[in-house]
Amino acid sequence: MNQVLIIEDNPDNLVLIDFILKKSGYSTLHAETGYKGLEMALRGHFKFIVLDIQLPDIEGTEVLKLIRAKEQGKQVPIIAMTSYAMSGDRERLLAEGCSGYIEKPIEPLLVMAQIDEILKASA
Amino acid sequence: MSDKTNGSALPAEMKNVPVKKITIIVLLCWTLFLSVSLVWNLHHETQMTIAQATSEAEGHFNKDVVYRRWAALHGGVYVPTTEHTPPNPLLAQLPERDIETTSGRKLTLVNPAYMTRQVMELAAEQYGVRGHITSLNVIRPANKADDWEQQTLKAFEVGEQKNASVEMIDGTPYLRFMRPFITEASCLACHAQQGYKVGDIRGGISVSVPMDTYYQIRRSSITTISSWHLLTYLFGCGLITFGGRFLNRRVEENHLIHNELRINQDRFASLLTLAQMKNRTEAELVDFALAEAIRLSGSDVGYIHYYDEDSKTIQLFRWDDKTLQDCTLPDLSSAYPLSESGVWTDSIRSRKPVIHNDYKNLPNKKGLPEGHFPIDRHMSVPIVAGEHLVGLIGVGNKPQPYNEYDVTQVSLYATSVWEIIQNQRTLLALEKQEQQLSTFRALIDQSSDAIFIVSTEDGQFLDMNERAHHYLGYSRQEMLNFKVLDIDINQPENFNWSDHIKEVKKHRQFLIESIHQHKDGSLLPVEINVRVITLNSGEFMVAAVRDISARKQIEAELLEHRLHLEDLVKERTLILEQRTRELEESQETLQELLAEVNEAKQELEQANSKLQELDKLKSMFIASMSHELRTPLNAIIGFSSLILNGLTGEINEQQRDQLDRVYRSGRHLLSLITDVIDISKIESGRIQAVPNDFSLAELIDEACDSLKPQLLEKNLQLIKHETDQDITLHSDRKRLLQCLLNYLSNAVKFTEQGQIEIYVAAVDNTLTFCVTDSGIGIRARDIPLLFQSFVRLDSHLKTTTPGTGLGLYLTKKLVTEVLGGTVWAESTPGQGSRFCLKIPQRITS
Numbered sequence: 019m020n021q022v023l024i025i026e027d028n029p030d031n032l033v034l035i036d037f038i039l040k041k042s043g044y045s046t047l048h049a050e051t052g053y054k055g056l057e058m059a060l061r062g063h064f065k066f067i068v069l070d071i072q073l074p075d076i077e078g079t080e081v082l083k084l085i086r087a088k089e090q091g092k093q094v095p096i097i098a099m100t101s102y103a104m105s106g107d108r109e110r111l112l113a114e115g116c117s118g119y120i121e122k123p124i125e126p127l128l129v130m131a132q133i134d135e136i137l138k139a140s141a
Numbered sequence: 142m143s144d145k146t147n148g149s150a151l152p153a154e155m156k157n158v159p160v161k162k163i164t165i166i167v168l169l170c171w172t173l174f175l176s177v178s179l180v181w182n183l184h185h186e187t188q189m190t191i192a193q194a195t196s197e198a199e200g201h202f203n204k205d206v207v208y209r210r211w212a213a214l215h216g217g218v219y220v221p222t223t224e225h226t227p228p229n230p231l232l233a234q235l236p237e238r239d240i241e242t243t244s245g246r247k248l249t250l251v252n253p254a255y256m257t258r259q260v261m262e263l264a265a266e267q268y269g270v271r272g273h274i275t276s277l278n279v280i281r282p283a284n285k286a287d288d289w290e291q292q293t294l295k296a297f298e299v300g301e302q303k304n305a306s307v308e309m310i311d312g313t314p315y316l317r318f319m320r321p322f323i324t325e326a327s328c329l330a331c332h333a334q335q336g337y338k339v340g341d342i343r344g345g346i347s348v349s350v351p352m353d354t355y356y357q358i359r360r361s362s363i364t365t366i367s368s369w370h371l372l373t374y375l376f377g378c379g380l381i382t383f384g385g386r387f388l389n390r391r392v393e394e395n396h397l398i399h400n401e402l403r404i405n406q407d408r409f410a411s412l413l414t415l416a417q418m419k420n421r422t423e424a425e426l427v428d429f430a431l432a433e434a435i436r437l438s439g440s441d442v443g444y445i446h447y448y449d450e451d452s453k454t455i456q457l458f459r460w461d462d463k464t465l466q467d468c469t470l471p472d473l474s475s476a477y478p479l480s481e482s483g484v485w486t487d488s489i490r491s492r493k494p495v496i497h498n499d500y501k502n503l504p505n506k507k508g509l510p511e512g513h514f515p516i517d518r519h520m521s522v523p524i525v526a527g528e529h530l531v532g533l534i535g536v537g538n539k540p541q542p543y544n545e546y547d548v549t550q551v552s553l554y555a556t557s558v559w560e561i562i563q564n565q566r567t568l569l570a571l572e573k574q575e576q577q578l579s580t581f582r583a584l585i586d587q588s589s590d591a592i593f594i595v596s597t598e599d600g601q602f603l604d605m606n607e608r609a610h611h612y613l614g615y616s617r618q619e620m621l622n623f624k625v626l627d628i629d630i631n632q633p634e635n636f637n638w639s640d641h642i643k644e645v646k647k648h649r650q651f652l653i654e655s656i657h658q659h660k661d662g663s664l665l666p667v668e669i670n671v672r673v674i675t676l677n678s679g680e681f682m683v684a685a686v687r688d689i690s691a692r693k694q695i696e697a698e699l700l701e702h703r704l705h706l707e708d709l710v711k712e713r714t715l716i717l718e719q720r721t722r723e724l725e726e727s728q729e730t731l732q733e734l735l736a737e738v739n740e741a742k743q744e745l746e747q748a749n750s751k752l753q754e755l756d757k758l759k760s761m762f763i764a765s766m767s768h769e770l771r772t773p774l775n776a777i778i779g780f781s782s783l784i785l786n787g788l789t790g791e792i793n794e795q796q797r798d799q800l801d802r803v804y805r806s807g808r809h810l811l812s813l814i815t816d817v818i819d820i821s822k823i824e825s826g827r828i829q830a831v832p833n834d835f836s837l838a839e840l841i842d843e844a845c846d847s848l849k850p851q852l853l854e855k856n857l858q859l860i861k862h863e864t865d866q867d868i869t870l871h872s873d874r875k876r877l878l879q880c881l882l883n884y885l886s887n888a889v890k891f892t893e894q895g896q897i898e899i900y901v902a903a904v905d906n907t908l909t910f911c912v913t914d915s916g917i918g919i920r921a922r923d924i925p926l927l928f929q930s931f932v933r934l935d936s937h938l939k940t941t942t943p944g945t946g947l948g949l950y951l952t953k954k955l956v957t958e959v960l961g962g963t964v965w966a967e968s969t970p971g972q973g974s975r976f977c978l979k980i981p982q983r984i985t986s
Contacts, residue, residue, distance in 0.1 A: 030776035034783070041788060072768065101771035123775035123811060126782045 019063055021045050025055030025081065026070040026099075034126070035068055035099070042130050052076035059085050064094055066117070066137060071100035079114055086115035095140045097133060099124065158392050164385030171381060175374045182366045190352075190359045191316065195305040198318030198348040201270055205257055205346050206322070209274075212253035213327035219248040229255050231281060252331060254281070257346075269351045271315070274322070276344025278335060289317060290347050297321040297342055307352060314356070315349040322346055408437050408550055415557055423562055427459050430558040434536055435461055437554075438520070438547040441538035448489055448524075448532045453479045455486060458532065488521040488533050494552060496520045498542040518543060524555040531559060590670075591686040597642050597673070600625035603681065612688055614660035625684075630664070631656040645682065649673050657686070666690050756825055763821045770814050778807040809945070816947035820930070823954045830873040830959050832984040837868040837908070841899065844881045851889045858896035868903050871983040876959050880952045884912040884976045887948060891974070892916035903982065907962075911977040918970035927966050928953040949976075956980060 022044045026032040036046050044065065049055035052073040059067055059081075067085075071078035078098065085091035098111050101122040108119050118136025120129060212218055219240065220226055228249040232238045238250045251259075254274055261272030275286040277294050286294055293304040305318045324332065324341040337343050411433045418426055427445055435443040444460045456476035479486060484503055488495040497503055497519040520543040521535035534555045539547070585592055591609035593602050601624050602609075610620040613628060626632065645651070650672045657665045670685040781804040783789055785797065792800070822828045845859055852859055870877075888897045895915030902909045919927065919934065926932045930950040949964075956962045962980030 028772055028776075031772065031779075034776055034779040037783065037788075072772075101768050101775065122771055123778040123807070126779050126788065127786055 019065055021047060021062065021064050023047050023049065023055065023058055023062065023064045023067045025049045025052070025059075025067065025073070025078070027051065027072075027074050028070070031070070031099075031122070035124070035129075038126050038129055039068075050074075052078065052081040056081050056084050059094065060088055060090055066095040066097060066133070069096050069098050069116075071098055071111075079111065082111070082114050082116055095137055097136055160385060160389040160392050164381060164389075167381050167385070168378060171377045172374070175370055175377070179367065179370045182370070183363060186359055186362050186366065190355045191305070191307065194307075194316035194350050194352060194355050195318055197270075198305065198316055198350045199320075201264070201272060201348040201350070202318060202320055202346055205261065205272055205274075205348070208260055209253040209257045210325065210327065212251075212256045213325065213330070216327075216330055217250045217252045218256065220251050222247045222249040226251065226259065253328075254284075254331075258284075271310075271349040273347045273349075274344065275347065276322075278344070280332075280335070286344075290319060290345065293319045293347070294321075294345055297345060308349075310349060314352040316352055316355075317347060317349045319345045319347040404437070404546075408553075411437060412553060412557060415554070415561065418561070423565065424459070426558060426561060426565075428461075430554050431459055431461055431534065434534060434551050434554045437550050438536050438543070439539045439541065440520075440536035442514070443534070443536040445524075445534045446486075446532055448479070448530050449476070450530055452476075455479055455482060455489070455533075485519060485521055485535060486533065488523045488535075489530055492523055492525070492530060494520070494522040494548040496543045496548065500537075520547060520551065522548060522551045522555050524559050526559055526563060534558075588685075589687070591688075593682075593684045593686065595625060595682040595684055597646070597680050597682055600638055609686070612665070612686075613657060628657045629655055630658050645671060646673055646680070654689070666693055668692075760821060760825045760827060763818060767814050767818045771811065774807055774811050774814075778804060778811065781807065813945045813947070816945055816951050819951055820947065820954060823951075823958055828876075828955075828959055830876070830961075830984050832871050832873055834869050834871050835874045837870055837901065838863060840870075840874060840878060840881070841901065844878060844885055845899075847882065848885050848889060851886070852897075855889060855893070857889060857892055857894070860896055860898045862898060862900045864901050864903050868908065868982065870908065872960060872980060873984070876955050877980070880955050880960075880978060881910065881912075883948045883952045884910075884978070887976065888912050888914035888916065888974070890944070895973070906982050907979055908982050909977060909979045911975055913973060913975045915973040918972055918974055919966070919968035920970050921968075924966060924968065928964060952978070960984065 020043065022039050024032060024035055024039070024046055026035065026048070027050050032048060032050075036048070039046050047058060047062065047064075049058050052075045055067075055069070055073075069078050069082060073081065078100070082096055082098070085094070085096065095117040096115070097118045097120060098116045099120045099122055100107070111119055117140040118132070120132050120136075222228060222239065226249065228239050229252060232250060232252060235250060240248050240250075242248060257272070257274055261274075265271045273284070273290070275284050275290050275294070277286060277291065279285055289308055293301070296304060303318070303320045305316060307314055308317045309315070310317075321342045322344045324337045324339055324343045326339050328343065329337065329339065332343060415426075415430060415433070418429060421429070431443050431445055435441070442461060445458045446455045447458050448455050454476040455478075479489060484495075484497065500516045500519045516537050518539050519535065519537040520539075521533050523530055524532040524534060532555075534551060536543075536547075536551060586607045588606060588608060591612050592606045593609055594604040595601070596603055602621055605617070605620060607617075610617045613620075615623075626636075626638070650670075652668065652670050654666065654668050657667050659665060666689050668687045668689045670687075672683045674681055674683055781800050784792060785800050785804055819828070841861065841863065845861070848859070885897065885899075892914040893916065897915075898913040900909075900911040900913065923934050926934065928949050931946040932950075933944055933946040953964045956964045956978045960978075960980045961984060962978055964976070964978045966974060966976045968974035
């Protein structure tokens, strides 16, 4: 199981993170809306999920909450990626069950290390 | 005071005679003396025993010598030959050893040695005294000397004359005695053949006397001596012990008497002191008396209460200081009924001194109130003044039981103190009266009225104040000789004094106007106030005379003034009415104005809330803008970084250079956006410190670590001057780090070579943090511009160094508005700059 789900509506950012993940040896699946992402997250088995917070249909935090509400969505690590940099955002996300938090813009050279660290911490 | 009299009755050393110690020493001496005596006596007894035995032995010796000498003188004696006395084989060579008497009886020659031996055997058999003739050179082998004899004989050869000692023979003690045996002429008959000459020591005779008898005697003597010693010793011990006890008792009695004397002296002195305390206040006296009562009765605490017989209430007057310290009872000063008080006031109820030596177990005790210190013993004495009970004085917690002496003492005190207080009160009252009287007199003297005391009988002046003789120009003595009619000239022609007095007495008081004549003849209009008073010695008139010449004149003037005043009042009233009207009008205007102001205020408030709404909108706009702006930046920075780092394949130098410009522009834009957001948050007051505890050293380390790449790149040195001990700050770590990083990255940006130094100083509760660089520096006129927004100073680095012009502005905002501190900068162009911030170590939110 080496598959990662990317929930991201911005095509540029999707290509960027997709490229980096594939470069690191993961295979990826994409969802451009929150509902689609939720559906895929609950159906498939992913190593982890990359979740953008601002999505066109529902908020990423809502998606996070809904995934965590289901039995099959309790374990999978979810890494939030957002350019929301308000104080308290990180705490709120972690409280909702987010495994880790990476702020945009990302630094491609560092992002994999950040992801590995989050995965290790949530293991 | 009392200390000085201490020990004057008895020398101090008398009190410290260590009778017990002396007794023990005498007992020890007595024991030693008798022990020595006993040992000496026993020793003497032993010596005597030996001397006696020696004496007996010497007697035997002498007797043996004499026998032997006698036999030798006769050349031996003949005795009948018997089985017991056979012929001596050693004399076999003598022709006449055996002879026969004419009657046929056989006789054999017995030589002196033979005879002596037989005599000795006889003695040994009958008396137990053994004799032995011996020599180092014996003729008869049986006479050979034993060990002791051999030693003695050898001693004789070197000049010893005799030897005597107690030795054991066959397990029995004997006194062995030996003396040399000197060769005499008669001896040579037998011993010449051995080569002896007269005077030679031929050998010795030893005599052994059994010691049993002597030892028996000695034992009995020892018993007697020991018994006597024991008896004497015991008797002596008894005498000494008895004497010691007697002495000790005497010393103790002396002690007691001395103490009693001292206490009495002390008490006497104290009473005397009390009696001399004339000029003290009542409180001081009572304090002194209480302290002394406590001290002299050996008590720990004490109090004095007043008692009021009429209301039957008691009221605390004084507690001693110690009691006040120990006692935490709230209010003690108010009076309360006697019936509510406990057993401690029994002395008032019974009007007698009361002693409670077991206070805790008193049957009818009410119990101490909360906060009262414990009472073990208690004694109280009523204070009686004549027939009246006026209070009680009590003491408590004496280590020993209270006794009659204490009662006497405290009673004496109570009485004395009360007497002194009474005297003082009387004295004070008298003084006060006198003072009042003299004040009164002075008052009367200073009165502007002339006051006379006049006899009702004939109008004679009896006394007067100063004014009374001054106003008519007479002396006091002259005035005292006058009667009323001598100065009062305004009398009707038929005036009669006794009628006048009758009239006066009927009214008791009246006011008249009259005319008095001055010494110089001039006339004075006067007003006289006459009053009849009754004093102890009868009825008098008191007349107060007032010179009314001035008044008469003033009365006229007054009348004129009054008329004028009335006009004036009318005029003023008119003006006042007009003013009131004006005031009412202006008040109305004022109220109108106030209403307008209120309206304006409301408008202002509305505008303000609108403004706040707008501000909120602005902040939301900025937040949303920042998100929207950062989203494309993610792609710009991300992809350019990917390509620059060769993750998508090789690129050429030109491409790398151009892409690097894209990447750096993206980064710059990002920091601009971040700073703008931060500033907008601060300006709208939406950043608040999130304080927590953290280590200053770790914070600085983190800042330095993140600066390392830039330092390495420019080959700059970073020197930290930290505090000796790490400090734990309570502040917003994230924001402080942001500020430190801003200073540090600025320093790196504008320094080409040299070093960057960090200074940290913690003074009082503040922390000062400075970054010094050896960079290009700042011109003095530019320093005030440093912390303003969007200011980038001109320098040759401006174009090559990235910057938003917001960093220092943001730092200043953060430090002053979030961290509650201050910022400043100093610089010398060309040498370097120094940027500092100072914040409180603990933020109080």
